[in-house]
Amino acid sequence: MNTEILVFKTRIGKSFVALYLLIFLIILSMSIVTYYSANDSSMFSFMAGISTVALIFMSSTFFLLKIKIEDDFLCVDLFYPIYKVDIRTITTIQMGKTMWFGFHKHGTATKGLIISSQFKNDVYITPQNEQEFLQKLLNINPNINIKKD
Structure with a gap:
């Protein structure tokens, strides 16, 4: 198990x-x-x-939202953990799409990542450095299917 915590800032989009x-x-x-x-x-x-x-609330969403890879878990935190999923259960990641509706829409820009897992609802996030973020996820779970739009 990893012991490092990787933190990714969220990308801020003009439309949002x-x-x-x-x-x-x-x-x-x-x-x-x-x-x-x-x-x-x-x-x-x-x-x-x-x-x-x-x-x-709107300002805190832009400046305090953090995407973390903690051990084998993907976590989205604002002031407290909002969403947490085991990376080993992630099945697909759709790149370049925008999820406008849903309970777990934590992106602050368009054309982000929609992450689907076996046991949780999809989550929409927009990390600043998508390639590095995806590489870290693939290091933990190489079976993730990445779909580009």
Whole structure:
């Protein structure tokens, strides 16, 4: 078993930054409209608080999301472990695709990696250095089928 922990930063894509900013602006504009239509500063404070929490969450996704290879496990961490799968159970990796919907969509750019395993749902990630990341996975599990789009 490996004892080293390899950490890969996630790639930040312009389309995802634009999408997150659009969502933030929609929430912020809703708070401003609510303030002027209700003339209630407490409602504005509530909506502004929601906007602030949304901005903090979106920013943390871009800057604090880490992809780790720890022993024989692939882990995705934000503040805590979000996803963990045994690398020996990974069956296929699709390169160059974007997974727009799903529970385990942890990529912050388009054209990332969709990783399928035997016992878990697919996970979408976008490591900065895909080739090095794939090589590390293949060192642990050489039976992974890599499909390029």
